[in-house]
Amino acid sequence: MLGTRALFGAVAASMASPLRPDDYWAMVNPLWSRRRLSGRVEAVSPETSDTSTVVVRPGLGWRGGLAGQHIEVGVGIDGVWYRRPFSLSSPPRRPDGLISITVKARPGGLVSRNIVHALAPGRTIRIGHPAGRFVLPEDLPARLLFVTAGSGITPVMAMLRDLAESRRMPDVLLVHSARDASEVIFGEELRRLAVRFPSLRLHEHHTCPGGRRQPRLTMAALAAVCTDLPERMAWVCGPPGLVDDAEAYWRAGGIADRLLTERFHPAVRPGSAPGGPAGQRSGEGQVSPGGQTGVGRRKGRSGDGGRVRFVRSGREITVTGGTTLLAAGEDAGVALPSGCRMGICYSCLVPLASGRVRDLRTGEEHGVPGDLIQTCVSAAGGDVDIDL
Amino acid sequence: MPAPTHLSAGDIEELGRELDRIRAEVLASRGENDARYIRRVIALQRGLEVGGRAVMFAAALPPAWLAGTAMLSLAKILENMEIGHNVLHGQWDWMRDPDIHSTTWEWDSAAPASQWKYSHNFVHHTYTNVLGRDRDLGYSILRVTPEQPWNPVYLAQPLYNLGLAATFEWGIALFDVELDKAFRGEKAWGDTLGQLGEAVRKAGRQGLKDYVVFPLLAGPAFLPVLLGNLAANITRNIWAHAIIFCGHFPEGTSTFTEEEIEGESRGEWYLRQLLGSANISGPAVLHLLSGNLSHQIEHHLFPDLPSNRYAQIAPRVRALCERFELPYTTGSLPRQTARVWKRICRLALPGPSRRMTAETSPERVLTARAA
Numbered sequence: 001m002l003g004t005r006a007l008f009g010a011v012a013a014s015m016a017s018p019l020r021p022d023d024y025w026a027m028v029n030p031l032w033s034r035r036r037l038s039g040r041v042e043a044v045s046p047e048t049s050d051t052s053t054v055v056v057r058p059g060l061g062w063r064g065g066l067a068g069q070h071i072e073v074g075v076g077i078d079g080v081w082y083r084r085p086f087s088l089s090s091p092p093r094r095p096d097g098l099i100s101i102t103v104k105a106r107p108g109g110l111v112s113r114n115i116v117h118a119l120a121p122g123r124t125i126r127i128g129h130p131a132g133r134f135v136l137p138e139d140l141p142a143r144l145l146f147v148t149a150g151s152g153i154t155p156v157m158a159m160l161r162d163l164a165e166s167r168r169m170p171d172v173l174l175v176h177s178a179r180d181a182s183e184v185i186f187g188e189e190l191r192r193l194a195v196r197f198p199s200l201r202l203h204e205h206h207t208c209p210g211g212r213r214q215p216r217l218t219m220a221a222l223a224a225v226c227t228d229l230p231e232r233m234a235w236v237c238g239p240p241g242l243v244d245d246a247e248a249y250w251r252a253g254g255i256a257d258r259l260l261t262e263r264f265h266p267a268v269r270p271g272s273a274p275g276g277p278a279g280q281r282s283g284e285g286q287v288s289p290g291g292q293t294g295v296g297r298r299k300g301r302s303g304d305g306g307r308v309r310f311v312r313s314g315r316e317i318t319v320t321g322g323t324t325l326l327a328a329g330e331d332a333g334v335a336l337p338s339g340c341r342m343g344i345c346y347s348c349l350v351p352l353a354s355g356r357v358r359d360l361r362t363g364e365e366h367g368v369p370g371d372l373i374q375t376c377v378s379a380a381g382g383d384v385d386i387d388l
Numbered sequence: 389m390p391a392p393t394h395l396s397a398g399d400i401e402e403l404g405r406e407l408d409r410i411r412a413e414v415l416a417s418r419g420e421n422d423a424r425y426i427r428r429v430i431a432l433q434r435g436l437e438v439g440g441r442a443v444m445f446a447a448a449l450p451p452a453w454l455a456g457t458a459m460l461s462l463a464k465i466l467e468n469m470e471i472g473h474n475v476l477h478g479q480w481d482w483m484r485d486p487d488i489h490s491t492t493w494e495w496d497s498a499a500p501a502s503q504w505k506y507s508h509n510f511v512h513h514t515y516t517n518v519l520g521r522d523r524d525l526g527y528s529i530l531r532v533t534p535e536q537p538w539n540p541v542y543l544a545q546p547l548y549n550l551g552l553a554a555t556f557e558w559g560i561a562l563f564d565v566e567l568d569k570a571f572r573g574e575k576a577w578g579d580t581l582g583q584l585g586e587a588v589r590k591a592g593r594q595g596l597k598d599y600v601v602f603p604l605l606a607g608p609a610f611l612p613v614l615l616g617n618l619a620a621n622i623t624r625n626i627w628a629h630a631i632i633f634c635g636h637f638p639e640g641t642s643t644f645t646e647e648e649i650e651g652e653s654r655g656e657w658y659l660r661q662l663l664g665s666a667n668i669s670g671p672a673v674l675h676l677l678s679g680n681l682s683h684q685i686e687h688h689l690f691p692d693l694p695s696n697r698y699a700q701i702a703p704r705v706r707a708l709c710e711r712f713e714l715p716y717t718t719g720s721l722p723r724q725t726a727r728v729w730k731r732i733c734r735l736a737l738p739g740p741s742r743r744m745t746a747e748t749s750p751e752r753v754l755t756a757r758a759a
Contacts, residue, residue, distance in 0.1 A: 014593070
């Protein structure tokens with residue numbers, strides 16, 4: 001039988017060459033592609049004034065994942081595909097087979113605003129497979145602590161929904177920070193869950209109730225709410241300030257091994273010229289997987305050049321804003337692909353790992369991690385990492 | 389470079405700035421409409437291919453054979469011209485779609501995409517019409533400019549150009565391997581043979597598909613399907629050959645020497661692209677089927693702009709040519725093809741001297757007009 005299947009596969013591959021059979025299935029229905037995973041938007045429903053949940057039917061290649069994991073989501077905006085990681089807010093095994101992400105529209109966030117305000121049922125988006133270690137362990141600890149702020153609730157919501165569905169809610173304390181009660185994403189559902197499961201305690205921390213500014217959630221306030229904190233396994237997800245505080249606090253207590261974090265970083269990049277070509281707009285608030293540090297502030301003003309680092313070879317060189325990345329690489333002794341040296345042949349494309357680059361022909365600054373850069377006509381706009 | 393003598397260095401820089409401005413405007417306005425365009429062309433092409441092959445299975449009926457072969461020919465032409473050539477130029481890289489990207493695309497041609505990108509995007513587009521550098525200038529076997537020394541072999545060039553037209557994809561695949569350079573010791577044999585192996589494997593896969601797998605699947609229609617696929621490939625080859633030859637070799641286009649491009653500025657590079665290329669005028673369907681190489685001038689000025697925009701900027705490029713009193717060579721497909729063949733036949737014979745060709749060369753015309 002295996003022989004027949006292999007023969008069938010080889011014939012199909014030959015029939016489709018130089019494409020793949022999958023490319024033809026995807027033309028009929030993008031959801032039939034196993035190679036380029038897609039999803040169809042089934043519903044977009046508002047959670048708060050600036051946050052919506054997008055319910056998606058994943059395509060055939062979807063393999064599922066664990067509660068708390070995130071996926072890459074690709075949306076087409078003005079003809080350009082943008083990919084951003086978002087936590088899944090749905091539990092892994094919804095009976096209807098659908099998945100959901102819950103996205104907060106950030107001011108100036110091209111992708112998040114598009115998802116919240118422009119995405120409509122019927123649209124096709126691209127999705128990746130779930131990844132990340134911000135998950136529940138297989139052997140559930142007796143006592144759990146979740147600390148979340150803003151849209152940091154999304155991966156924790158997936159875990160709580162997973163626990164609720166399995167009907168084995170352990171001792172859980174959820175401390176959530178939001179501006180006020182109406183701004184708590186999933187507020188009603190969380191409050192209902194707390195009523196339904198006596199072992200689930202919900203503490204809402206409001207930073208701006210009734211329009212009056214209150215102190216943000218501090219570790220001291222957290223310790224006051226959670227008196228048995230050292231005994232609990234903890235998950236913290238939110239903006240960098242909160243996660244940094246938590247990591248310092250747990251480390252100081254010598255219990256860093258009982259903490260898992262995931263941070264959201266509003267990675268607004270400097271120097272984005274409005275009205276520039278697509279792909280040159282600012283970044284998004286997005287998940288930085290697995291507690292890694294996200295895109296931080298960069299040294300040096302844009303256009304000044306900077307440090308060019310070739311990540312894989314470990315070589316680096318500091319260059320002026322007028323030096324092409326190709327010349328920088330060659331000076332640093334890195335074998336870069338090259339061709340016309342004038343920006344027309346596309347032989348010199350290399351992947352950008354981080355930082356921004358400046359097109360020396362137009363002066364435009366652009367680039368997000370993963371972009372393929374024409375090194376022969378691009379200079380460093382600040383510090384740049386090349387994935388080579 | 390020997391610019392047309394009526395243009396000052398300042399004029400040429402101004403021309404460059406005007407062309408840069410056109411490019412910047414197109415870059416800034418790329419968007420959903422362009423993305424939809426290429427996706428639709430791809431969908432049309434794949435539909436035509438699947439449909440054509442399906443119809444051809446009923447090839448016992450002659451009309452079905454004809455319809456299937458025609459559809460498949462169209463599909464192959466679209467695949468090579470408007471999709472493959474342009475995607476491989478990086479015209480659609482800005483969409484950040486990994487499935488429609490110069491770094492991932494492979495096309496239905498004997499030449500592997502990687503080798504083609506080197507010989508075409510880099511060598512041909514950088515050194516357009518420069519003798520000794522642009523290998524597309526006659527593809528190492530044809531004499532297309534009087535500056536190439538005559539050799540008795542060229543007497544037969546009208547004949548073997550016909551042969552090249554029918555087998556164009558194979559010719560290009562072999563040409564990209566650069567066996568001639570290896571023989572002259574300009575390229576390592578190891579690299580050359582490695583590339584040759586890659587090309588043979590690639591061409592083998594395409595040959596297997598068209599001449600073995602689909603005919604076998606057709607069962608009793610084995611022979612008609614094989615012949616239909618062969619006819620579609622040859623049609624595509626002849627078409628591609630015609631379009632590409634009309635782009636650079638009709639009377640009126642110029643060639644250059646290596647000394648002339650020494651220290652060339654961006655404006656001068658633009659000017660060389662202008663003088664070395666020729667357009668084909670015709671209806672929208674001609675532009676589509678030629679992969680918009682009917683706008684060869686615009687393509688050579690801006691090889692990485694989306695092809696659907698060339699028609700839009702063509703009037704502005706032409707207006708610039710008028711303003712700077714530069715030739716803008718264009719004509720219908722039959723007329724340009726006739727001019728190509730006239731040149732190929734004429735240059736099969738020795739001569740003509742530089743003086744004779746100068747009568748029709750743009751430099752001379754312009755100098756005369758300026759004087």
